[in-house]
Amino acid sequence: EADIYQTPRYLVIGTGKKITLECSQTMGHDKMYWYQQDPGMELHLIHYSYGVNSTEKGDLSSESTVSRIRTEHFPLTLESARPSHTSQYLCASSESRRAFFGQGTRLTVV
Amino acid sequence: QKEVEQDPGPLSVPEGAIVSLNCTYSNSAFQYFMWYRQYSRKGPELLMYTYSSGNKEDGRFTAQVDKSSKYISLFIRDSQPSDSATYLCATSNSGNTPLVFGKGTRLSVIA
Numbered sequence: 001e002a003d004i005y006q007t008p009r010y011l012v013i014g015t016g017k018k019i020t021l022e023c024s025q026t027m028g029h030d031k032m033y034w035y036q037q038d039p040g041m042e043l044h045l046i047h048y049s050y051g052v053n054s055t056e057k058g059d060l061s062s063e064s065t066v067s068r069i070r071t072e073h074f075p076l077t078l079e080s081a082r083p084s085h086t087s088q089y090l091c092a093s094s095e096s097r098r099a100f101f102g103q104g105t106r107l108t109v110v
Numbered sequence: 111q112k113e114v115e116q117d118p119g120p121l122s123v124p125e126g127a128i129v130s131l132n133c134t135y136s137n138s139a140f141q142y143f144m145w146y147r148q149y150s151r152k153g154p155e156l157l158m159y160t161y162s163s164g165n166k167e168d169g170r171f172t173a174q175v176d177k178s179s180k181y182i183s184l185f186i187r188d189s190q191p192s193d194s195a196t197y198l199c200a201t202s203n204s205g206n207t208p209l210v211f212g213k214g215t216r217l218s219v220i221a
Contacts, residue, residue, distance in 0.1 A: 006153075033208060042213040043154075043198070050206065058208070090153050097142045097202045099209055101153035 003027055006091050006102035013081055013109055021076045021105045023091030032074040033099065035090040036060060043090070049074055081109045113137055116199055116212030125221050129186040133199035133212045136180065140201040140210075143175050145184045148196045148214065157197075158184065189219045 004025040013019055025032065033048045035058075045058030049068040063085070064078050074093075078085055086109050091102045116133045123129055131145075141162055146154035158173035160166045166173045174183040182199055198214040 040196075040216070043211045045208055048208050088151075092153075094209070097209065098144065098156055098159055099200070100156065101146075103153045104151075106151070 004091060004093055004100055004102040006089075006105050008105060009103060010106050011108070013107070015082055015109055017081050019078050019081055019107070021078075021089055021091075021107070023074045023076070023102060024072050025074075025093040025100075026072060027093060027095070027100070028071065029093035029095050029100075030071065031094045032068070033092045033094070034058075034064075034066060034074070034076050035092065036062070037088045037090055037104075039088070047076065081107075083109045085109050113210045114199060114201060114212045117215055118213050120216040120218060122218045122220060123189055125189060125191060125219055127189050127219070129184075129189050129193070129217060129219075131184040131186075131197050131199075131215050131217070133182045133201075134180055135182070135201055135210075137201075137203065137210075138177075138180065139203040139205075140180075141204055142202040143173070143182050144200040144202075144209070145171075145173055146198040146200060146211075148198060150195075154198055191219050191221045194218045 007022045030051045035043045044060035046062040047066040049055045090104045092099045114135045145158040147157045148154040163177045170187045172185040196214040196216045199212040200209045
């Protein structure tokens with residue numbers, strides 16, 4: 001069973017605030033990903049990492065940043081939250097091309 | 111053209127029906143194929159994983175890959191209300207690139 005954890009599960013925050021969404025995995029996977037998904041809509045890859053100190057931007061233009069200082073930890077930061085950032089954010093890690101997802105963080109910016 | 115095309119549905123079937131979910135893809139370099147199930151407000155969970163062409167069966171689920179026609183399918187036998195979810199296909203090539211996902215098909219199994 002995959003062990004990948006996201007916190008918080010739900011977050012309501014005011015416009016302009018800086019927020020960090022946490023993602024941790026205990027499987028030792030080198031590859032980690034962040035996806036954005038609006039309700040009932042497709043997944044959009046926003047950032048990924050293939051190892052420590054390696055990060056890449058995905059297909060969706062995003063105002064977020066990520067860091068990968070430790071293998072198990074891949075946080076996503078929004079420097080200044082806006083209502084357009086309201087969405088679900090999903091973290092995943094993979095080995096042998098099998099990706100395992102966390103339960104997601106549902107972010108609402110008011 | 112998107113690399114992976116998937117009919118978003120929604121698809122509604124009676125309990126006990128055989129369900130067929132499908133995706134097409136355009137990149138002949140894709141060799142790894144996956145199906146994910148996503149319940150409402152949850153993260154996707156890996157359901158089936160196949161490499162190259164052929165069939166793979168796991169309980170009531172069968173994944174089928176036809177590389178000649180670039181077509182992947184998921185069959186659900188004896189469908190149950192608990193199968194009601196969104197099903198996403200995903201694929202990858204042999205290189206070091208992220209998975210490519212379909213848009214997902216929303217399935218409802220009616221008791």
